[in-house]
Amino acid sequence: MALEFAPQFNPFCDVAVGDPWRSAEPDVKSINRQAFDSLLRLVTSLKKTPNVGALVLGEAGIGKTHLIKRLVTSKEADLIFVYVHPMKDHRTMMSSLLQTVLTNLISSIPSPSGSGSGTQMDLLVAHVVAAAFEEYIGENPQDGGAPFLKTIQKAPLNILHFKSSPKWQDVLKNTVAFLARRVSLIGPQSKNTLRVLFQYLDKSKKDSVITYLSGFMPDDEEAETLGLTVKEADLTIQGQEQRALEILRTIGKLLHYYRPMVICFDQLENLKTRELVGSFGTLINELVNEIDNVLPIAFVRPESWENTFQRELDDSARGRLAANLFVLTGCDLDQAMDIVKMRLEWAYEGLKKSRVHDLYPFDKKKLQQKLMGVTSPREVLTAANRVYMEMVEDGSKLEVEVPIDVIQSNFAAEVEKLLAASTHQPFKSDAVGTSLKLYFEYKVFHTPPSIEVRNEEPTRLLFEVQCGETKEHPRVVDVWIESAVHWKPLHKTLSLLTKRMEKGEARRSFVLRDVKQKIPPKKGRMPKTVEKLKDYEGAGGKIAYLEYDHLVALYSLVYTADKVGSGDLVYTADQMGRQETVRESHLGSFIKERFQSAFVDRLRDGLCNESKTNGPDDKKPDPREVIKQVEKLLKKPPFMFPIDKIVAFVSKKHNDIAPTFVVKAIGRYGKNIRQIPVTPPLYCLK
């Protein structure tokens, strides 16, 4: 190193903020302050004007992600923030959104009083109950509950402490009556939603409540315990979508007693078909027209808005979004210098020695010259990195990056992010289907058979497997990703797939399902479905359960593909520091050469193998053995490695090890290993 006093890490090396929730990268608040303030004003005015939408236009690297981070961490307005990845199935957008909203509502957040933690859902319920209690005390001052009211008003979560008291049922009855007096909450679906929502506080029913509030109809037995009657129409996709809308509408009304919700639709460039854009338009219309206290914000690149959304989105949705248009502006020279200053401060933070000036090791004038006219914050970092590398390496050239390395780092960061989240992502059948399609489209197998894949529907894949060298008819294998909980849609799927095998339309078939939705969930449950499953397996079908590790790998691949699709990943293309955007062809190379998933590999074996017992079951090495390997690597210079390098090293001993497995092993057993929270994270020994 040529630097006399070096920082702990290069603060300019990666310029895309990976995870808006956790990223430690500093933020220059003056950049796009106007857009942020206006968005906040919209949020705070939702109580008066509850039906609005917003559109944020900005090029890649202009600071969209930083704006999102600012909204998430804002102390200026209390809000619930929901981040939505681009949806893949145009038929189920509303239920998919509801699933994401629910995942957010049931995530743990530090309680406002600082004692323990609760979820947004706890707080929502507590606020509603508290509002009802307040009204009751106002009408019945003789009741004697007034002293409690003050405590509850201070910290509404306290009301949940009465859950075990004999009066709790009265409190709930009073709340339901309070809500029933609100005209907007007396429809049959609202009543159902409210009935289910208050059972959320009963631990034994929590899972069924979450299933229902996520848009799925629980199985008969569970539905009965929740007081629901399942109708045939509830089990169709249309029924599911309608129910999701009604549930969200009810939640929106209840938010009036708690806080508004911001729903951020990011990377919309990835809505690549007319159907997806059309359904997105419908979704926006419904959110704006029918759901109160929710602000949908669409984040789009200007070109994509112009070329796709302006043409394909219906007038009404376009108008609703564009009514509140925010154009992100780049930075001026002072702001560019501030970006560099804050990054340096971040990298030198905690070191005992102090720097001679806040731009050390840069020369102010020289840096100003380099940053003159650079308005995109991402380009500012690139330019600063160029100067920094020249200083560190004593004038030697910049390191040229290989695009698939950039993809791999991002993939590892996505894995990391999903594993570190306090709540697991739900089973998203559209993301699983998209990921599998990507994998089989790009992965080149050096040995026969050749595999062609097409999406019959986003969650239903049809594989054509060509065995041997002769040009015989390809073998058809069905792969269905099934997330239904109720027995009726499950029966329908299993019967259809069994028939297809019996008729010879498909040679084999696989049903992929969340490991948390096993059939049967408990011994003795779902007897008829178990029978159906036996028939299905007898005909050559196999049900394979995806564990969270498997899902993390598949989701990370889709989220990485979304970043590529929206131009958010860049690489240094030459020694002059020229930045290029990572393209889809690079993603293809990554999948072809680097992406590994033991689950998908075994699914591939299952597709090719005639044996009826073969399927995508996973084999895993001992995590303690893996940790030994990791520690061995971390003892080598430069003593600090990103996860992809660690996985490559561990793979020498344990073939085909998944990055998710290594990250999880470090989290659980790597007591001597420290993670440095940069993007992508680095690991070193403590």
Place this chain on the structure above:
Amino acid sequence: MKDIDMDERGLEQRLLDVLKEKTAKEGLRYSDLGKACRDRWLKSLAKALKLKQTKAGATHVKDFVYALWLRGSVFVEPPRGRHQVPRVWSIDHAHRHFPHFRISSASEPQAHTADDVRILKEAYDLLVSEHVGGYVPVHKLRREVKWSRDRFDRVIFDLNMRQNPVIELHGGDPQNYSESQKRDSIVKEGRLYLRLRWR
């Protein structure tokens, strides 16, 4: 007697004097330019750049020249034939040796006139209604004003390379543009910019 360090102005003046003196026939390589400026200059440059070493090297000379080149104070000839590295010229000598190349210099008047800005803004305003957010494709604006390539680039850069830029340049997605549209866009420091926005 101990040498007195040169300040930045002194360093610049010395380098320009050397170029005036030595580049009448041929430009100088960075290493030769450093040598021609002599030890005192190299030492002063090292101090000005707060380097660890006592004398600046060719890389530092290159950076110093780059800053002058940005301001139009020197001309840099790209490598060609047996010349493997760029050559630095004084503006006056370069004018004589490269008559077809338009070289702006610090002594020239401002790179654009108020009229240029007005014409450009009027053309931009004409196009902006078609582009939500004001992200106008560069090729459209270039074709609208019908200036020479050099004039258009110069005015755009001048309005961009400021402490408070008037124009923002945006990358855009090259896949959405034809070859001729890309040709009529703008390249800055090796990067293609397809859209611009008036701030």
